[in-house]
Amino acid sequence: MLLFIEQCLNGLQLGLLLFLVAAGLTLIFGIMDMVNLAHGSLYMIGAYFAATFVAWTGSFVAGAVLAVGATLLVGMLLEVIAIRPLYGRDHLDQVLGTFGLILFFNELVRIVWGPAGLRVPLPDWLKTSVPILPGLQYPTYRIAIIVTALAVALFLYILVMRTRLGMLIRAGASNREMAGALGVNIKLLYTLVFGLGAALAGLAGLMQAPILTVQIGMGENILILAFVIIIIGGIGSIRGAFVAALLVGLIDTIGRAFLPDLLRLFLSYRTASAVTPAISSMMIYLVMAIVLVVRPQGLFQVSGK
Amino acid sequence: MKGFVTPRNVVVAALLIFLALVPVYVAITGDGFLMTLFTRILILAMAATSLNLILGYGGMVSFGHAAYLGIGGYAIGIFAYEGVGSGFIQWPVAIAASALFALGVGALSLRTRGLYFIMITLAFAQLVYYFGVGLDRYGGDDGLQIYQRSQFIDPINLSNRTQFYYWCLVLLLVSIYLIWRIVNSRFGMAIQGARSNDRRMQAIGFPTYRYRLACFVIAGVICGLAGALLANQTEFVSPAMMHWTRSGDLIVMVVLGGMASTFGPLIGAVTLLVLEETLPLLIELVATPFVGAAASRAAEYWQIVLGPLFLLVVLFARGGINGLLESMRRD
C-alpha cells in the first residue's frame, strides 16, 4: 500500500511538471490560435539558463528566479521577431515555421553551451528526504516540485478567472476583433501571454534540471507529451490540461510500476520483460486515442472552439 | 502553348528530366551514391505525394503517416525473415496491411478535426512504433536485416540497382498521376469541398465521411507501397522508419513543396533531402575563406541555417516552393 502511495506521488509529480509545459502550450493555442512547436525549446532554454545562473549566483533559488525571468524575456523577444508574423496563418505553416525554430535553438544551444550537457546541483537542504507517512520517506525536492507546481496552477486560475489581465485574455480568446475595437492592445497582450507561456515552460525545465541532465533535444520528448495532454484535456482549457496532465502522469507511472509484475503472472519472465516497456510506452497514446474516439474534442471542450 | 511554359512547369520538367537521367550520370561517372540518394528521394517523395492527397486536398493532417512506411516495410522484412521471398506474396500483404490499418485508423479518427485529428493519427502511429520496438523476434529496436530483395519473375529484378531506381520512378509517377485523376474527379471535388465546408457537402448529399475515409485508405496504401520499396532499398527495416520525426519530415516535404499541388510533394522531397545532403558542404565552402580548416566543424551546425530557412519559406512563400514558382509568373 505504501508502495502504491509512493508511486502515485511519483505520478503526481510527473503530471504536475507536464502541466506546467502544457498550460503554456494550451494558453498560446487557445488565445492566439497558434501551434507552437518551439515550446519545448523554451523548456530546454529554461533549463540551460538555470544551469548557468545557479553556477553564477551560487544559489539555487536565485538562479531559478533569474532563469524564469530570462526565459520570459526570450519568449517575448521570440514572439516579436518570429512568432507574430505567423498569427492568422494556416496551422501547417505554423508547424513548419516553429519546427524550423526547434532546429535553430538546438544548434544555438550547442554553440553557446557545447554538446556535453550540464548538471544543476541541488542545495543540501533539498537533497534530503522527509517522512510523509509512517514508513514512507519522500525526497524533499520532489515535494518542492509538487508544491511549486500546485501554487503555479492556483496562480494561473486566479490570473485567468479573477484579474483584469485574465479578463482581457479571455476576451482576446473569444473575439479578438471586438477586444481590439474596445481599445485593448492586442499585440502587447499576445506578447505577454506568449512570455507567460515561455516562463511556465522555462520553470518546468529548470525544475527538471536537477533530476535530469540539461541537454540538447530535451524539449522534444516533453513537447509530444504536452501535446497529448492538451488534446486529452481539450485545447485551450487550462482546467482540462490540469486534469489530463495528472491523468497522463499517473497512468504512465502506475503502468511502469505494476505492469511488469502483472504481465509476469501470464507470460514467461523473458517475454514479459521484453513486452512491458513497449506496452507501458503505448499506454498514454492508447488513452489519448480512446478519449478522442469517445469525445472528439477532448475531455473539457472549450465553447466556441 | 505560351500558357504552358510557366516557371513552375519548366522546373517540374527539368526535375523530371534530371530524375530520368540520374542513372545515366551514374553510369558515366561510376559514382553510385547519387542513385542511392535519389532512389531514397523518389521513395520518400511517393510517401509525401500520398500524404498530400489527404493533407493538401482533403485537409486531413495526418501526423502518423510514417506508420504506413513501417507497415509496408515490415511486411517485406517479416516475410523475408521467415523465408518467403516472393514479391507476389510480400507486396499484396504490404498493401492489404496498410489498407486495413488505414481503414481502422481513419474510421476512428475522421470524427475529429484540426489539431485533434493531428494528434489522434500520431497516437495510432506511436502505437505501431512501440509495437515494432516490442517485436523481439524481428529484432525489436535493432531492426531486421533483409538478405534478399523481393523476388519477381524475369525480367523484373529489384536487385539490379538501375532497374530498381526506374521502378521507383515509375511508381512515383503513377502515384502522382493517380492522385491527379482522383483530385479532378467528382469524388475528388467532393473531398476538396469537404475540406472547406463539410456540412455544405453533406447537405448537397455527399456521404463525406465515407469519401474521406476512402481517400484516407488510398493514401495509406500508396504510402505502404512506398514502405515496401524503402525496405527493399535499404535492405533493412527498423522501428526508426516510423518514428514521429519521420512523419514530421513528410509533412515538412509537403508544406515546403506546396500543399494541394500535383508536383509540390516531389519538389519538397527533393529540396529537403538534397539540402540535408548539401547544406553542410555549402557551409564549408562559404566558411573556408574566413575560418580555414575550422569550416568543416562549422558545417556540422548546418541545421542552424535550415531552421530559419523553413521559417522564411513559410513567411515569404505562401503555398511553398510551388506557390513561389507560380507567383513568379506575374513578374
Added chain:
Amino acid sequence: MRKLLLATAALIVLAAMPALAPAQEKSVKIGFISTFSGPTAVIGNDMRNAFELALDHIGRKMGGLPVEVIYENDEIRPDVGRQKTEKLIQSDRVNFVVGYIWSNVLLASLKPVVDSQTFLISANAGPHQIAGKLCSPFFFSTSWQNDQTPQAMGLYMNQKGVKTLYLIGPNYAAGKDMLGGVASTYKGKIVGEDLTRWPDQLDFSTELTKVRNTNPEAVFVFYPGAAGVQFLNQYAQSGLRGKIPLYTAFTIDSLSLPLQKELALGVPGAQQWVNDLPNDANKKFVADFRARHKTYPSFYGAQSYDAVNLINSAVTAVNGNLADKDGLRNAMRKADYASVRGPYKYGNNHFPIQNFYLQDVVKDPEGNLTLKTVSTIVENSQDRYAKACPMKW
C-alpha cells in the same frame, strides 16, 4: 525566367557536388561514422579527437601512403547511418569504414560495407548478431561484444558474494544485451528487472521506488552518456546511494564523470581499458591526449585510437597494396600492434579476446576525478556468441 534556369542549374550542381570531389589515387581512405550532433556528439567528438591523435602519432601515413579521413554524422538514426555509409562506399570509395557508437546504426549499415568487400572496423558497437550469425571476414572490432563487459561485472559480483540483484537498463538492443550478459554469469538471484523507455525516459523515480521496495543486495545499471548522469543523480536523490551498492557497465566514463562528479565515487564499473593501464602505448596516448584536449580520453577514444593502429599494422604488412584484401585481413587477425589496452587476440568472429578490469573513481593529483584500475576481473575473456559464427581460420 533566366533566374529560374540559373536556380535549376544550381540545384543540379548542388546535387552532383558530392560526386565532383576528385578521386585521389594512392592514399588510404578512411570513412569515419559517429554521432556529431545532439547530446551524444560528446562521444563522437572524443572518438574523433583520439582518431586524429593516433593519425598524428603515425605521421598521417600508413605503409608509405598518406591517410585521408572523411567524417560523417549518423545523427543516431539507423537510416541516416546507413545512407552515410553508402555514400562513403559508393561515392568516396573508402578502403576502411570505422566508428559506429550505436548497435542499431551498425546493424543497419553492415551489409553495404561487407557486400562491397570493404573493411568495417567497429570502434564501439558490438551487437551479438555480428558476433554470431552475421560475422563477416570484412568486419573487425576494436571494442568488445556488448555482453562481455556486463559478463565481467557479473563475475565480479559473484566474487563479492552478492546474493540478490536488481537490473535496470534502457530498452534498446544494447540494453537487452547488457542485462542478458550480467544474467549469464551472475550466480545469485535476480529479484527484479526493468527495461526503461529509450531514449526519452523522463524520470527513474518509478523504478527506484521499486528498487527500494524490493531491497536487493545490489543494483546493476547500464546507462550510457547523459542518462548515466541522470541515473546516478536520481539514485542519490532517492536516498538509495550508500544503502544499496550500485554496479555498472558503460555508465561512468571520462565523458560523464565531469557531470557525475562525487556521485560516481565508489561506484565500480568493468571495462577492457582504463586510462591508467601501465603499458607504454597507453601512457603516450593518455598524456598526449590530455596535453591537447585538457581532458582524459574515454574508452570510446581509446577504441578509436586502436582502430587507427590496427589499420596501420595491416596496411604496413601489405606494403600499401590495398587491393590485397586477404593480406590485410590476415594481418589484422594477428592484432599485431601496440593496443592501448595491452596485447589481445582475435577470436574466429573478429571480436577481441581480452582482459576486463575493475575500475573505480578517484581524484588525480590536480583534484580532477578520474578512473583507476583496481584489479583484473577476468583474463582473456571471449564472447559467448563466437561458436555461432561459421567463420574459421
